[in-house]
Structures are given as structure tokens and as C-alpha cells.
Amino acid sequence: MTDLTAGSPTVDQIRADYTEMTRRKRVYGGILLIVFVALMAAGFRTADDRNAGSFADGWHRIFDYPAEVLSETWEKIDALPANLVKFFPALVETINIAAASTLIGTIAGTFLALMSTRGMALWPALIPLFRRIADICRAIPEIVIALVLIFILGGGPVPAMIAIAIHTAGALGKLFSEVNENASLKPVEGLASVGANWSQRMYLGVIPQVGPNYVSYALLRFEINIRASAILGFVGAGGLGYELRNSMSWGQGKYDQAAAIFLLLFVTIVVVDQISGHLRDRLTHGSEKGARA
Amino acid sequence: MSTFATDLSLDELKAEADRLFSRKRLINFGLPALVLAYLTYVFFAFDVPGLAGRANWENGKTLVADSYSYKTHIERDNRTGEVSAAIEGERKGAYPEGQAPDWVALGETTVIDLEDGHIVRFGPETVEYDIPGYGTVRATPTRSAGVQAELPAGDVPDWINVSKNRMAITTDAGRLTVTRNRSEVFRYFNGWELFFFTLDSPYYGKSFPQLIGLAANGEAGAILNDFWTNKMWRHQDVAWAIFETILMAFLGTLGAGIVALPLAFLATRNFNPLRSVRFLTRRVFDFVRGVDALIWTVVLARAFGPGPLTGALAILVTDTGTFGKIFSEALENVDQKQIEGVQSTGANAPQRYRFGVIPQVTPVLLSQLLYFLESNTRSATVIGAITGGGIGLLLTQAIITQKDWEEVAYYIVLIILMVMLMDWFSGWLRRRLIQGETKPQRKKAKIASSAS
Numbered sequence: 148m149t150d151l152t153a154g155s156p157t158v159d160q161i162r163a164d165y166t167e168m169t170r171r172k173r174v175y176g177g178i179l180l181i182v183f184v185a186l187m188a189a190g191f192r193t194a195d196d197r198n199a200g201s202f203a204d205g206w207h208r209i210f211d212y213p214a215e216v217l218s219e220t221w222e223k224i225d226a227l228p229a230n231l232v233k234f235f236p237a238l239v240e241t242i243n244i245a246a247a248s249t250l251i252g253t254i255a256g257t258f259l260a261l262m263s264t265r266g267m268a269l270w271p272a273l274i275p276l277f278r279r280i281a282d283i284c285r286a287i288p289e290i291v292i293a294l295v296l297i298f299i300l301g302g303g304p305v306p307a308m309i310a311i312a313i314h315t316a317g318a319l320g321k322l323f324s325e326v327n328e329n330a331s332l333k334p335v336e337g338l339a340s341v342g343a344n345w346s347q348r349m350y351l352g353v354i355p356q357v358g359p360n361y362v363s364y365a366l367l368r369f370e371i372n373i374r375a376s377a378i379l380g381f382v383g384a385g386g387l388g389y390e391l392r393n394s395m396s397w398g399q400g401k402y403d404q405a406a407a408i409f410l411l412l413f414v415t416i417v418v419v420d421q422i423s424g425h426l427r428d429r430l431t432h433g434s435e436k437g438a439r440a
Numbered sequence: 441m442s443t444f445a446t447d448l449s450l451d452e453l454k455a456e457a458d459r460l461f462s463r464k465r466l467i468n469f470g471l472p473a474l475v476l477a478y479l480t481y482v483f484f485a486f487d488v489p490g491l492a493g494r495a496n497w498e499n500g501k502t503l504v505a506d507s508y509s510y511k512t513h514i515e516r517d518n519r520t521g522e523v524s525a526a527i528e529g530e531r532k533g534a535y536p537e538g539q540a541p542d543w544v545a546l547g548e549t550t551v552i553d554l555e556d557g558h559i560v561r562f563g564p565e566t567v568e569y570d571i572p573g574y575g576t577v578r579a580t581p582t583r584s585a586g587v588q589a590e591l592p593a594g595d596v597p598d599w600i601n602v603s604k605n606r607m608a609i610t611t612d613a614g615r616l617t618v619t620r621n622r623s624e625v626f627r628y629f630n631g632w633e634l635f636f637f638t639l640d641s642p643y644y645g646k647s648f649p650q651l652i653g654l655a656a657n658g659e660a661g662a663i664l665n666d667f668w669t670n671k672m673w674r675h676q677d678v679a680w681a682i683f684e685t686i687l688m689a690f691l692g693t694l695g696a697g698i699v700a701l702p703l704a705f706l707a708t709r710n711f712n713p714l715r716s717v718r719f720l721t722r723r724v725f726d727f728v729r730g731v732d733a734l735i736w737t738v739v740l741a742r743a744f745g746p747g748p749l750t751g752a753l754a755i756l757v758t759d760t761g762t763f764g765k766i767f768s769e770a771l772e773n774v775d776q777k778q779i780e781g782v783q784s785t786g787a788n789a790p791q792r793y794r795f796g797v798i799p800q801v802t803p804v805l806l807s808q809l810l811y812f813l814e815s816n817t818r819s820a821t822v823i824g825a826i827t828g829g830g831i832g833l834l835l836t837q838a839i840i841t842q843k844d845w846e847e848v849a850y851y852i853v854l855i856i857l858m859v860m861l862m863d864w865f866s867g868w869l870r871r872r873l874i875q876g877e878t879k880p881q882r883k884k885a886k887i888a889s890s891a892s
Contacts, residue, residue: 183694190691194752197684197829199745240485247482248473267855287857288818290832291852292826294839299500304486378734381826382836387736395738409735417730 148358220406230407234390238411240304241386244376248308249369252315257361259284259316260323261349266332269345281324284317293379307384311372322364323357330356363430366423377412387412443841475800498795499842507849509681510633514544514552514625516562518581523562527633528843530672543627552625558613560625563747567623569609587618627740632846635673638667673847678834682858684748685830689819689862693813694753697805700760704767711771712796721764733819744827754823755816763808770804771797803874810866810873817862821855831855 156164195202220227255278263277289310296306334352343351354361380388387408394404448456483489523546526534538546550562557572569577575592577600582588586605609616615626637646642839646654655663668676677859705711707721728736736754743751748805779796787795824832831851838847 187691187694190687191749191752194684194687194691194748198749199828200743200747202744202749205744208743209740212739243482243485247479247486250479261485282860282863283856286856286863287817287852288821288832288855288859291835291855294825294836295503295848295852298503298839298842299495299497300491301494301496303491303494305491308482308486336689353792369800374732374734377732378822378826381734391734391738409731412732412735416732417726420726421731 160234160313160394169311192303211403216406216409217403219402223403226403227407230404232410233409234387234404234408237380237385237387237390237408238415241376241380241388242373242415244304244307244311244379244384244386245369245372248311248315248376249365249372251308251312252372253319253365253367254363255312255316255325256281256319257354259320261353262328262346263320264324264327267327267335267349277320278324281317281320284313285321286317289314289375290382293358293384297383300391302383307376307379310379311375312385314375315368315372319364319368323361326357326360326364343385359430363427366427366430370416370420370423373416384434443681495614503845503848505628506843506845508846509628509630510846511626511628512541512633514540514550514560514562514627516550516567516623518620518622519583520664521564527672552627554611554613554625554627556613557600558611560614560616562623567616567618571609571611577607577609579623581618581620581623583620586620589618630826632673632850635670637670673850678851678854680832681824681829681831682800682854683831684825685820685858686817686862688751688755688824688830689813689816692820693759693809695752695756695817696759696763696812697809699756700763700767701805703760704771707764708771710774710776714892722768725761725764725768727761728757729765731758733758733823734826737823741827748829750825750827751820751829755819759812759816762812766808767801767805770801774800793809806873807870810870814862814866817859821859831858 167250193200259277259281262269263274263281265271265274268274268277289307292310292313293306296309330353334356335348338348338352376384376386377388377391380386380390381392383389391405391408391412394401394408397404477555482735510528513526513528515522515526524534524537525540525541525544535541540546543553543555545553547562552560552562554560557570559570561568566578566580571577574597577592578590580588587607589602589603589607591600591602598601599610605620607616607618614628617624651663703721703725706717707725712718712721732756736757737750740750740753740757744753774797778800779792782792782796820830821835824830825836826832831854835848835851835855838844838851
């Protein structure tokens, strides 16, 4: 029971309460801000101390390396087309790693997602198990699996492909299962009533509902995986990253090659981002054409 | 588009339906066929069939076995006759001189009990190995005549390898190698030995209750110190490395957020009327995003050298582009009415932004920042491996040695735990900070948030 005798508080009271509240809020906000700034500053100091070169000494040298590379490339501008052609196969390999791992990861992720969604799972008792599997796959950085597999399988694109596919399966598994949660189970029940087995129920009842979202997420993953496959190349898994490390370890005199690789990588990432962004936009917002069928 | 011709005859309708079905059938079978064709192409482009030949399954076996077991080396120098014992054969795992594990009896003749009846004796001249069910193998290493092995009568089994200067026996109980200069026995155990204390620590071999007792007697500091400075597992370095990795992610993500927010205003249609500036800012975002963390890491490592700062800056620069794009999209979607409402109370420009704009975009901003914090913890591990900092560096170092697989396994477990912890933490913080978050908003943020 709120007591009614208090009746209506005076305007002054309300104002006092309100000012008190805003002041308290402001103090909390201020403290949070101070803590945050202190954390950032302390973190920066620590990182600076533990770094080989300090920020104060290095910041004006940031553009030295790009400048060197650019000037040398400019001198040998004639060789650029030849270099671009030379490294094109490496680019194809990088893209293949990303595409194959995205495909495999999408298939595995679909499976994981279906297995970990209530109402769709083949073995409902194992839902937590499949969720944990997806969590662990997602938590493993690609480089961990790639390095271990390189030791066993030798360098090359396959370790990178497997490593990225595992992480992709976990990441997509989680996103897909969120999509599945929103899918209607009515088509599944309908198919079950006519005697469809599990794979038919999923393929005809669920996938058509969630397909556009799946494809949209898979495209986003493809963008990310292009970058990942370039990075894994740098630790020995083939493709552009591998060529980049080689040409960088030769140092001066081979900068024109490094520049060609930078250029290829940059253009690829931008082009893939643009295309997939455009496609995703059409998938999520729909288009006149897509509305048919 | 969706007008229906009502004057179609039945045949025409049927033909229409047939066409639709055949197209669907084509897509239903064509798409999987296309995927399959591509995977087949990749299968050959990556030379998967040749992989089986190149793969080194022995490496795989050592890796798996080593990650959960360890071996103790008992070594006899055949010139001086000295016997030493060391875990994993490493200096930092060596027993002090004149000491050995309790299954080794040092003396004129050193007796090594490998259990199940397997016994190795390092005599003054001859090495003997009793193998149950086979017999006793003798080997006499001499400087002049190499290793003279005497085996029981019969064929030499394939687990014994004898040559003029070397004899190697591998059994389930252990492994014996005799060369001219030394005789060596490996015995395998399960587990991670010396994880808590190395042999030179007085606390080695003490049970947990004993340690608690000692700690209660005022030795807690010394015990912690011995654990912390364990030379074999380097707990101190590992803890610092994990901290460095998280620090890289933290500084990079939040730094990028701080840099990107003001720039994002410049890239929006509704807050920046200058078309050229808008265009320029957007291209800058696209550029830093497109250059990618790998190239930024390479470039920044030239300026700052290896370390966590380089990694943090590489994350910062790349994510400035990503955040700039996401933030500016969020800013373009703000509701003008709130800003007008604030303006109607006589607020000036900074106040309009503070109370009209920022509260609207805060949920998106925060959830993005927190999502990236988790994802960048993973990136920081990878960048650390390239630029040399954090747990990524320790992991690559341990892999390069090609023998410390138990440490590799340890680091992998730590990395997975670290990422899962950050995932949980950022999710928890997101729920705490964005209480008023409504369902559709969260969904929108999530779609955008998966951008890494």
C-alpha cells in the first residue's frame, strides 16, 4: 500500500528528487568515464612498455615503409603487370581456400544448427552436446588448427581450408540456429503428417524458410574468410599470404612484388565486400524479382 | 507483375505449371551439383590425393601422444660412466646429480625398472635389457668396435634395430637406445609432469594437503613463487601473454570505437551536408577496412617493432573502418523527432547531440563494441602469432620446437577458454548495459554485428 496521505508532493520536492537523481546518475557516469579513461591509459602504457619500439619513437615512421615500397614500385612500374600476372595463381588459391572452407563450413554449420534447434533436432537429447560443439568450434582461432595441421600435413592450402572450415561451422552454426528459432514449425509438422522422414522435413520444410538468411550469413563469412585465408598463408598455408611473406623476407629490391601482392589483396577484398554487400542487401530486403516463385 | 490473366485455358495453365516445376527441379538438382562440382575442382586443385603421400602421420602420432604424456630420460655417458635423469631430457627438468626417480637404482650397476618385468641394467661395461617373453638383450658399447649386441637366438624382431654403431629397442614399457657414446632409456608416463613445481623446488612431490599445511605455516608466498616461476611451464609468461592478447583486443576495439565515432558523423547524410567530405570519409573507411589487418600488421611492425602495441594498433586501424561504416549507418537511422524535441527546449548543438542523438545510437554502438571485443580476442591471437606478442607468439614458438606438444595442448586449451570467457563476458555486459534493448533492435544489431 502506498500511503495516500502523502497526497501530491510539492513541486519543490519533485524538483529536489529529480535533481538528486540526475546528480547521482552524473556522478556514476563520471566515475565510469574516469575508470574507463584510466584503463585505456594504463593499458596503452603497458602495451607501449612491452613493445619492442615505443609509440613515441615510431609514429612518424609509420609511413616510411609504405613510402619505400611505393617509390620502388614506381621505379619499376613496368614490372607491375607482370608481377600481377605472376601472383594471380596465388590469389586464386587464396580465394579457393576461402570459398571451399565457406561451403564446407556452411554445410557443417547447417547440420549443427538443425541439430541444436528444438523441434528440428534429430536427437533432441543431444541438443546441448551439439551446442557445445558449435561453441568450441567457434572459439578456436583458425591459426591454432592451421599450425597443428601444417605440422602433420605439411604446408599448403588444405590445413588452412580445414582450419577455416571448422571455425566457420561453429560461427555459422550459432547464427543459423538463431535463424531457425524464428522459423515456423508448421511446415515441418505438415510434412511429418504425410510421412516425410527427417531429411525431407528439413530440406522441404525448414531450408526454404531460412535459406535467404543462411545465404546472407554465408556471404558475410566468405568476406571474413578471404581475410583469414590471406593471414593463414602468412604462417605457411599457401596463397597470397605465403607469397607476401616470401617477398617481404627478401626485403629491399623485391618491394615491387610485395606491392603487387598488396594491390591484389586489397582489390580482392574490396570487390568481394562490394559484391557480397550488394547480394546480401537484396537477400534481406528482397527485390521485385525475388518476390516471385 | 502479379496480375493474373483470367482468360488462360487449362492447357496453358498446365504448361505454365510444368515450366515452373521443371525450373524448380533444375534449381534443386543444379545447385547441389554445382557445389559438388566446385568441391571436386578444389579437391584436385589443392592436390588432396597427393596429400596422403606428403602427410607425416608419425608427426601426428607423436603430437597426440606427447600432448597427454611425458617421458623421463635416463642417460648414461659411456665415456665417464655418469648416469643422469631428466624429464623430457631437458636441462630444466633434470634431477640433481646423484638423484633419480624411485624406479631407478643408481650404483655401480644402475638398475632401471620399467615395470611388467622389463628391467634395464647399465653395467660398467655392458647394457642389459630383460624383455619378458623374449629374453635378455646385451649390448657392449666400445670406442673401437662400436656397439656389440648379443640377442637371444632366432630372428631379430622388427622392434629391435641393430647396426654396427647403434642399437634401438622399442617396447610398450619404454625405449632403449645404445650408441658408442651413450646409453639412454625413455620411460613414458601419462599427464603433464612438473606442471606445478619443478624438481629444484622443495615443494616438488608434495601432496595437496601437505602444501595446504605448509602454506598455513607461512610458506604460502614461497609456494606461490615456486609455482609462478616454474621454468618448465612458465606460468608467469603464459599469464602475461594472455593478458597481452586481451589487452590488444581491448585497446584495439575501444580505441577504434573512440576514433570512429566522430568520423562516422562526417560520413552521414543527415549530419554532414558536405557531399565531398562525406564521400572522402566513406572512402577512407573502405580503404582501411580493405587493406586488412594482415597488411596493417606488416606495415606497423616496421614502425613499432614486434609487441602488443603493434597488434593493438593494427586492430584499431582496421576496425576504425568497420566501426565507421556501422556507426554511420546507425546514425543515418536516428529519429529526427527526438533531436527536434531536445532542440525545442532551447538546447545548443552539443546538447542536441548529447541528448538527442547519442542515446539513440548507444545500444547499437555498445553491442557492436562488445561483439568485436570478443571477436578481436581471436584476431589478437592470430595477429600475435604474426607480429610477435601474446599467446599467439608462445603458441607458434612451442609449435616450432616440434617437441613441446604438451605445452601446445596447454596453450590451445587456454586460448579456447580465454575466447569463451570473453564471449561470455561481453554477452553478460551487453545484457547489463542495454537493458531496454527491445527484440527487433537486437536482431538488427546482430545481423550487422556478424561482420567479423
